[in-house]
Amino acid sequence: EPEVTQTPSHQVTQMGQEVILRCVPISNHLYFYWYRQILGQKVEFLVSFYNNEISEKSEIFDDQFSVERPDGSNFTLKIRSTKLEDSAMYFCASRGTSGIEFFGPGTRLTVL
């Protein structure tokens, strides 16, 4: 069964450093998403991506964040200068024609 994959599973970084989180969505899906979940809190929408551009973004997704689909399979989230409060689980999701979003296993980002 096709699934969304994410790498790395855990990323530890120093405050102020740049991180890139990687995702491989399900192959025939056209809509891609990033969500985050701070420990003990709800899953929060960050950004959606369709047709090679951002279609929607939340207030959380400020100038420190960017997304890219560098080739036909990968979808990346870059945080330019990490802050302590960026520590969270980051989930990638993709959606096809069914309307259902399928989530990856997440990347745990720890900012020290």
Add this chain to the structure above:
Amino acid sequence: EDQVTQSPEALRLQEGESSSLNCSYTVSGLRGLFWYRQDPGKGPEFLFTLYSAGEEKEKERLKATLTKKESFLHITAPKPEDSATYLCAVADNYGQNFVFGPGTRLSVLP
């Protein structure tokens, strides 16, 4: 602004003790209501989609129902392996993203 609340926040059941989880929502034009299961440290796992009031979906010991204001996830004769956090999310007709509720943390004791 779309909003989703879930109750209870946490629920402890004995194995075999049936119960229901509630998801209340306000949304401007419901595209769909989605139930997910999330195990600790893992991504949400899709369970059900409901699109219109009166709709019901079933899978093993779980049954989801939908009204115009809320959805219920009924768990019949639960087993310890049903222990997880159950998340409800809504999508409206105007945006593409989901709005998630805070979840109900279910523990089923043997």
